Amino acid sequence: MASAQQNCIKSSRRCGKTRRKRIYCDPSRPISCSHDDSLKLIRIWMKKEFGFKNKLVPAVFPTTGRGLMTRKSIRPGEILVSLPQRLLITTQTVLDSDIGKHIKRWKPKLTPQQCLTVFLIWEKHKHTESPWFPYINMLPVTFTSPGYFSSTELSFLPKCVRLKVDEVLEKLDCSYREVKHYSKYHWTELYDILTYDLYIWSWYVINSRSVYYQSNHSKYLSTDEPDNIALAPYLDLLNHSSQANVKAGYNAITNCYEIITYDVYKPYQEVFISYGCHGNQKLFIEYGFYIPDNCNDVYEISYDDILNACEHFSVKYKEKKLDLLKHHDLLKNLVCTMDGLSWKAMTVFKTLAMEWRHLEKWSQIYTETDIFNDLLPIVNTMIVFILQPYLDDNIQLMKQLQIQKQQADLNPVHVEIIEQLLKIENSILTKTLSM
Template sequence: MGRTKRKRQKKKGSISRNVRDASPECIRNASWASSHGLLTANLDVYIFPETGRGLRCRRNIKTGTCLVSVPHHLLITVDKAVSHCLKRLLRGVENQLNHIQLLCLFLIYERCLGSDSYWYPYIAMLPHTFTIPPLLNEGEMSLLPSHLQDRADGMKVSVMEQYDDMQRKVSFCDQLIHLVTLKDFKWAWSVVNTRSVYFGDEKRCQGIASGSMALAPYLDILNHSATAEVEAKYSKLTKRYEIFTKTSYRKGEQVFISYGAHNNDTLLLEYGFILKHNPHSTFQMDEVLRGIAAGNVERKNAILKGLNLTCDLSCTVDGPSWKLMTALRIWNMSNSELVHWQTVLQGHVSDKNERLCTEQLTLHCINLLSTIHKAITTISTQPHSSLHSSCMAIQLEYKHIVQNTINKLQAVVL
């Protein structure tokens, strides 16, 4: 065999191996979507070292290029779920179910059809499990950062409430009652929560939204990047959901989309992963004021509420946020300073006030470091998993942020 032929076969084998690693289900989904009208900017499925499965461009892509265009008939919309054969089983109850419940029913019903389902190539590619709170057991929940526990518990409760509500409303239909188990509903809810797109004016709110939402086969192969700039919209003219890039890509690079300017807390809870070097990373310190004694508490709380300074008090790698420092300055105001509290908006109240804020926040951060170290030690003793890795990484990120905040505060004192 000649050298040229060997090189050609080696190159061909390398490409096919990457395609095979992407799983037959993923390739089948891409081929199926393409054969039913999906258009892409010369993208193919590829396994990347950092992110795993993603989409790679086969040529240079310019700013303004449409990356992916999904025809309306490939979108699993709420309207489609309502007009589905499920309507016969629901007997008008569909009007009493919210959009997430309807999409969940649709997914579960179609998954039960197996290869007989029109949507089989898409559904077969979907993950069998997720690392978000509704699907975590007690041991896995304990790995989550302590300040996220309430949010995580809230997600679990919300899913249970939606499931119970749906079961009550479809209790007249034995077929649906037996078809939709709690396990199946949690899976379907996770699919909708992590993969739905919105093409109306509605906004996502803790994973639950109404209005124009849909699942878009193929789009969920695209990975999230904090730096990706895209415009996603539904074109009433072409009847397609389209994603346009606002950045350029070179041949062979991975193409990304953005889920929004989320910190790693939100990414971990809502999507089950975190980003290394996330520019939106924060460490929440909403509880910082609780341990600090103060006078005129009622007046100060009213001011904080009026300025929206009762939540989202945080630090980043650059130190404490404006909201955090402003809240502390107001909380530490003397009676005379409180008369002219608006001066805080200029960033400084008095030297004494500033010293108190710096000392209190430094002490709080030192205590936080101790808590973070304990969490890291606990996680290190647990069995390894993707959730384990994410929880360890986010605690190390917290440590970096809090230590940087201490360093910034000490630099101010010096």
């Protein structure tokens, strides 16, 4: 086994013994993956089979884990990765493969994500016989996504995250049962190898590593979901930063999937892309991680909670107000952040608090920032009514988690994620309640 010292990135080829020792002691340095056989194999395979060359190399970073690092400076406008189209795994790749005949016969038709999930399971089973073995071999064997949390662990998540997770896991379970059921009667080789564990592994690979790639919709696949995902080997080693400024897409001239960065990187820095403007709830649910100080974190107020508040406070002209708000598209994405209620949410609560005389000049809400501020005390009462129970709930969950983590068999990585999600939500709720 390679020692930690051997694995360290050296900042200069000429560095002597003392320098190497210092680098070894520095926990903020990335650790080179040059001794990882699976990563060596994928690079050799991509170069030999596809002529793929790249200036980014895999490394393990202290805060983000395995990712890609540049050895040279990168300037804005540079191409980070240019992946030949033949290296993408799209639904067309699946339909053209030896299992295409099964996919084309499937009833009811598979969604694009199910299609890719089944393909990955099948190719993984083929092991070294699969042309994709070098890629599948370097994929993580487990994830920290909700499907990998025990039911006890899930019960400690903030309520609104738990509700969203329940929905996703229900969908995942349903998708598995559909595939298992169909394969039992029409594709027994798949049925024999298919387990729920294998299915969720494959599902999360597709969910957390796919790039946006618009395929021509095949008549063999369900149109319930758009066909716009593809696996992009090697490129999918890039981690997420909400600050990353990149452009990604297929270049029809070069026939490559390209990522261009508009950021500056120094040698030996981790290079990032952005998976989207996601808060930590979404990052956890879709990708199984969170980032500290995420500027996209929000707490979303549900429509049901708005209706409950209307009921509790016997809001006057309720139907008229809700119609008005709906008409102006103000009843969706009602959030609060570390800056308090969003303008949209504030507008909804001000409207609910209005008397008829206010409603008559309602449209001024768009032009005058401080208008209707005489309604703020009522708005605050409604906010406390809605948000305080969630904050109290989270404080209880946090207390119970501290006790349970000493006793129960909880995964420490999962516990850390749960604690962070609770803390983030508590900060937003506390800040909003104190405004």
